[in-house]
Amino acid sequence: MSTTVEHAGAHGYRWWISDAWEMALRNLKHIQRTPDLLMYALIQPVMFIVLFRYVLGGAIDVPGGDYSQFLLPGIFVQMVLFGSVAGTAVGVADDMGRGIMDRFRSMPVSRSAVLVGRTLSEIARNLVAVVVMIAAGLLVGFRFDGDPLPMTAAFALLLAFGYAFSWLAALIGMAVSGAEAAQAGGTVWLFPFTFISSTFVPVSSMPGWLQAYAEHSPVTVLVDTLRAWFGGHDAGSSAWQSLAWTVGVLAVCAPAAVARYRGKSA
Amino acid sequence: MADAIVVDALRKDYGDVRALDGLSLTVAEGSVLGLLGPNGAGKTTAVRILATLLRPDAGTVEVCGIDALRSPQRVRPLIGLTGQYAAVDEKLTGFENLRMLGRLFRLGRTQARQRADELLEGFGLAEAAGRPVRTYSGGMRRRLDLAASLIARPRVVFLDEPTTGLDPRSRAAIWRITEDLVAEGTTVLLTTQYLEEADRLAEAVAVIDQGRVIARGTPDELKNRVGGERVEIGLTDPGDAERAQRAVRAVTAGAPCSYDGEGRLVVQVAGGASLMPELMREFDTAGVAVADLAVRRPTLDDVFLSLTGRPSPAPGQDTRKEQEEREAPPPDRVAAATGGRADGR
Structure with missing residues (x-):
């Protein structure tokens, strides 16, 4: 009785990809x-x-004394989060309020492909933003001192992290009552989420009770990883922690979002 | 002939509100059933359940012989749905919409393009094919929406108030397309508040009120059930109303007569035409000046009135949502106007 039954097998798999592609193209x-x-x-x-x-x-006093070097990795993470979350939450909420979603649901379209296509296409928007941030960063004096491989890994991890959170955003988009609410509710939590971390200031400058959280924030571990890899240092356990957060958020939010989307469509 | 749609004892509650209360109906293959009823009667809820968008709390649904509640995914390739407001993508062009939907309906790449071109041509949208839908007029949008629901040549089409808010020309275009569909053997379930629409398109009409079918038959059968003609009298001076009503009673021996308070009398009486001369004489004697006088066959409006004891909803009495749709709002306002979410009612 689940819709996945129809999409089992090689033939169904091909159509699943086609559905996701059409949705991505649309977005x-x-x-x-x-x-x-x-x-x-x-x-x-x-x-x-x-x-x-x-x-x-x-x-702001930072280790090493160069605020540009400190700031840019943080901005990368913050802006990719804002981009993924705002884009997906607003887009999903907007679709939900329109008849087009009913049409998709009344069609033999794979339920998961609709959301996969949308979230994947949001990566494109983030890619553009990352390129712009790199240019702006270079202009204000940021230097990429790392080796190509870790630096490439850093960007890949950054985009994957943003992708994982776009699934959380899809959940938000389905929970709220329209695009305006998604715009507000989808992004407001990102301010504390990204500010209470090592994004803009060293965590050690915060009061102790806040440090306890900030040190372990998923934003902090990713920002620290990026800083290390862009600066040519070893990221230590931060890299694994950010990867774990990415996989964890994806593993929880993606099935939940698909289930919720199915539930909305009987 | 087999039934393409069999619905039995559907019940659906939204909190305390019972939207469907034992709705049962059948639609013969290749025929049109007009589902007629006021706002909130449960029409849209019924369509949403049939189109696999909503699950009922009780009851059974069969579409083309398939249990739609157990196997919705087997029903979806066979149906087409056109909703109350156009379900097409505003930012894509007409062609892009139909091509995408064709692909999602499992057409091959070339096939999807061909079908899109063919439908755009057939629906008079070929010239606008390359323009974003947001630049379309309300009528064009609705035609595109209808085209979108026909991409996969569905065996059953649900038209949920397909002409609400359209101008007469666009409405006529939608009607012609629907008639063509039926001529090709498609089964159509049409919900409408426009009684003339059901009269024109549907061989069978089911009148629903408060979530259940309260009458069913051909439009003619339903009209006969009400019986008699309608004599409409427009008074020159509304002040004459009381004298006019007395005169009517004298001539028609107590046939039902209603007065709208603004100078219009409607008398429901058998053999209305033959009573006219006598009625005019009586008015003359009573000194009642008549501005106009007409005899007409009962309409489905009258049917509704006599079945429910309430007049069918006039445009002015509609809910906010439908009023806003009637004005064919710009696309960006649709979400706000409907509370941002189709609520299934």
């Missing part, structure tokens, strides 16, 4: 045809880089 066209949203998604990281580098950076 890519949406991103491409909403240039103002894309612009906003690009201006925000540049704004954060400039504000923190030049306005706040002078007052």
